[in-house]
Amino acid sequence: MSDEVTVEYVKGLKNDKNVLLIDVREPSELEKTGTIPGSINIPLATLEQTLQSSSNEDFQNLYKRDKPSLDAALVFSCHMGRRSQMALNAAKKLGYMK
Template sequence: MKKGYKALVDEAMAEIKTYTVAEALQKYQDPNVQFVDIRDPRELEREGIVPGALSAPRGMLEFWVDPESPYYKPVFGENKEYIFFCAGGLRSALATKTMQDMGLEKVAHIEGGFGAWKAAGAPTTEKQRK
């Protein structure tokens, strides 16, 4: 293997903005900030969610962000800061780097992901099942 996940994450971390949970919490109610949960839907049902966060599964993220994609989501065209998180902070580091490479200018991720958010007692709730 030429480059493993650790090297990819390390490279991403060197180029992206990372917030601690405390820093992210300061931005949580800001209307100019959109929290983006990139975890798999099964993780959301099992672990819970951050109220108000947009669920954007990692496998669809590039398609949802690109205005030329048939799957484009207009929320990504708004003039907001996007704070990505996953379960532990690895996938969100890679996703944040990719979004930055795609041209989203105000992007960051949460160190430690949802696990750190929940452990800090930050707002969470159960995902409503359909």
């Protein structure tokens, strides 16, 4: 997991099934600004619990994607970068390494 990616990289993730783009903003923010194509929304407040406790079936039902394995490529997004950095730190703490 790299600490930073470019906007161009994120734009290219729309159809990349090998990378999971997780927007950690609150749903109310998404209503105002829209979503990033190809992303799923897991608010930062629930991210750690979702990654740790959700079964693959539950994850698929909620997000229409497989629950990421510990070696999956994850990219986190938010408004200014602070929450995505916190999300990255939480994922690393759980053992996600790419």
